[in-house]
Amino acid sequence: MGQTIFIPREIDAIESRVGASPDTVKRLVGLGFDVIVESGAGTLSRIPDADFAAVGGKIGKAADAGKADVVLKVRRPSEAELKGYKPGAAVLATMDPYGNDAAVAAMARAGVTAFAMEFMPRITRAQVMDVLSSQANLAGYQAVIDGAAEYDRALPMMMTAAGTVPAAKVFIMGVGVAGLQAIATARRMGAIVTATDVRPAVKEQVASLGAKFLAVEDEEFKAAETAGGYAKEMSKEYQAKQAALTAEHIAKQDIVITTALIPGRPAPKLVSAAMVASMKPGSVLVDLAVERGGNVEGAVPGKVVTTANGAKIVGHLNVP
Incomplete structure (x- = not known):
């Protein structure tokens, strides 16, 4: 008798993904x-x-979890779901363990x-099997689509006989x-795209995609460049210079x-309320x-917030 794998329906209200596709079910069968x-x-x-059934999957109900040797999920199982699993079952999912002891x-x-x-x-x-990269890739794409939808104007430069609309400025x-x-x-x-990061090693990647890298490129920055591609804690002086450059830059942007994200830690605050207040009416910040906890001060999970100066902060949940 073969081992049984169970694919449940996700119970989280914001989760639309599923732990297997007809292609993977076909391979498992x-x-x-x-x-x-x-x-x-x-x-x-x-x-x-019907698509799962067509490749040899059996369509069952939630109670069938009790027969499973392996459960393939998107999110960590809840206590209620665990009650239906047999002891010793293997559960594969994104477990999000930090702070969820x-x-x-x-x-x-x-x-x-x-x-x-x-x-x-x-x-x-x-x-x-790198679920972080595959899902982050989708989130990065969707962030631009969401930002463009909220921005409510054209992103490319539009040249017509009646005049020109300048290209939108996007800062990542x-x-x-x-x-x-x-x-x-x-x-x-x-x-027109600019980007910034604390890792000097990404400067070339940014340029290769046709965007401009924004950083205070002093001696400390050049020394950090040799640190093997990982983010390194910079001095307070450097951080102050970088923050001033960023603040000045954000005021001119249409979409930020x-x-x-740092695994296991709250998200670093990158954009202060003062920076948001400096932006033009109609500009958009998308906080992935x-x-x-958010990178943007004033971001609210699951909401699009319009600030006093007419900027919008987009805080969609589960963007992937």
Whole structure:
């Protein structure tokens, strides 16, 4: 008898993803597993039950979790869900353990073997399992789309016989996977793009995408450049100079996208209320770190806030 894999419907109201696709279910069935997909698990990802059934998945109900040797999820299981799992079951999901000690303890009590997919080492061999990069990539793309929609004007330069609309200025703060995709997307849409990051090593990546890198390039910055590509704590003097440059720059931007996250820590505050207040009416800030406290002062999780000066701060949840 083959081992049973269960794909549940996600219970979190903001989660529209599903832990498997017809393509992955087909491969698992081909390896000899019995795969049960809870009815409706793929609906919000636009995958009907019939698509899973067509590749050999069995359509089941939530209670079928009790038969499973392996559960494939998007988010960490809740206490209610854990009650339906058998002890010893392997659960693969993004576990988001930092600051959620009670939820982690609940998994231990339930006796499941939990694999946190976001802790997959970021090495070449494990790239196909790097959920952080794949989802950050999507978030970076979507941040530009959301920013453009709220901005409510054209991003590229529009030249007509009746006059010219200048290109929008987009500033990306934090050039990791999400930031790089945001730069590429904003450039494709015709914006004038600048970007900043505390890692000097990303300067070339920014330039290769046709954007301009913004940083105080003094001796300290040049020394940090040799530090192997990782973010290094800069001196207070440097931070003050960089903050002044950033503040002056933000006042001229149409769209600012912030992507800075440090695993296990609250998101660093990059944009102060004073910087937001300096922006033009109709300008937009998209905060991709809003669920971890946010990079922008005044960002509210799940809301688009309009400030006193007519700027908008976008704090959508679960952007991937």
